[in-house]
Amino acid sequence: MRAMANLRVMSWRGDTKISYDVRKAETGDAEQIAAVEEAERIFREERARGATAFRVDGDEAATRIDHFDRTAEQIVMVPRIAGG
Amino acid sequence: MAAALRGLAARWLALTRRPRLFPWDRAIYLRKQRRAQLRSYRVQAEAERRAELLLREVIGERAFGEMVRRGYLEVGSSTFPSRVYLVPERQGPVTVCENGRPVMRLCVQTVERVPDYDSVVMHKLMIEGNEREYLRIANRV
Numbered sequence: 115m116r117a118m119a120n121l122r123v124m125s126w127r128g129d130t131k132i133s134y135d136v137r138k139a140e141t142g143d144a145e146q147i148a149a150v151e152e153a154e155r156i157f158r159e160e161r162a163r164g165a166t167a168f169r170v171d172g173d174e175a176a177t178r179i180d181h182f183d184r185t186a187e188q189i190v191m192v193p194r195i196a197g198g
Numbered sequence: 199m200a201a202a203l204r205g206l207a208a209r210w211l212a213l214t215r216r217p218r219l220f221p222w223d224r225a226i227y228l229r230k231q232r233r234a235q236l237r238s239y240r241v242q243a244e245a246e247r248r249a250e251l252l253l254r255e256v257i258g259e260r261a262f263g264e265m266v267r268r269g270y271l272e273v274g275s276s277t278f279p280s281r282v283y284l285v286p287e288r289q290g291p292v293t294v295c296e297n298g299r300p301v302m303r304l305c306v307q308t309v310e311r312v313p314d315y316d317s318v319v320m321h322k323l324m325i326e327g328n329e330r331e332y333l334r335i336a337n338r339v
Contacts, residue, residue, distance in 0.1 A: 124320070126311045127241065128248025164309075166331075168323040170256060175276065178327040190256070192320045193312065197337035198291075198305035 119184075121153045123160055123191045132156060136184050150184070157182045157189070164194035242313075249313035256319050271318055273325045285321040288314045291339050292321055304336035 121132040134149035161167065161180075168176040169186040176190070183189065219227060254262050257271065265271040265287055275281035283304075284293040291303040308320055324332040 122252060124252075124308070124312050124316045126245065126313075128245035128313055129252050129316065166324070166328060168327045170323070173258065176256075176323045176327040188255075190252070190319065190323060192323055193308045193310040195306055195308050195320065195324065195332075195335055197335050198307040198339075 119186060120188045121157060121191070122188065123156060123165070124193055129190075154182045157191070160191045165191045166195075167191050245313045246315065249315035249319075253315040253319050256322065265318070271322065273322050275329060276326060277329050283321070283325050285318050285325075287318065289317045292336075303339045304333075305339045306332065306336045 118133055118135050121134075122129045123132075132149070132153045134153050135143070135146045136150060138146040139150045157167065167179050168190050169179050169183055170176050170188045170190050171186065179186070179189070257265070261271065270284045270286050270293075273283045273285055275283065278296070280297050282295045284295060286292070289307065291305045293300050294302045294304060306321070306324070308317065312320070
């Protein structure tokens, strides 16, 4: 597990990046605990709006996730899609 | 009766009349409009820049260079071994190739408008991580 992780939420403004350090959060760093909680809140909100979340780790193929994964290096949230 | 009608007409005119713009007011109005337009271009350019950074991170520099050169990104199917999806650099239909031959074109887009490169990321992630749902939602064109 990498120390710094990112949650990236796509929107018309490009993507919004939320960075958090899971290791520091586990050792009790208040700032990082708040950052992880904020990332989890945004994740839940976006999922409720119909976004799909993917775990992206380096060169590996992306995998869909339904719950916030603290061990992920990067989570990318794609807005709801429809047939064009 | 006539007085009431005149009253109504006056009220209607007061409600619908647009304030007259003096030349200096007009200049201020146009300057504000131009500033808003420039701000909007800046926001759009910033969005495109961020989207490019995300795409470079997700697919890597080499694949990004290849995509720019070819005009599309190749994404292999995890479900059908002989299938490859050609995702265009700009938003548009995705070509599905089987054994090197195009067999269909799919149209999928985000409900919310996103920059072109974010759209490429969306196609890649959906094909890699959620292909069946992607195919279920896609319209064949």
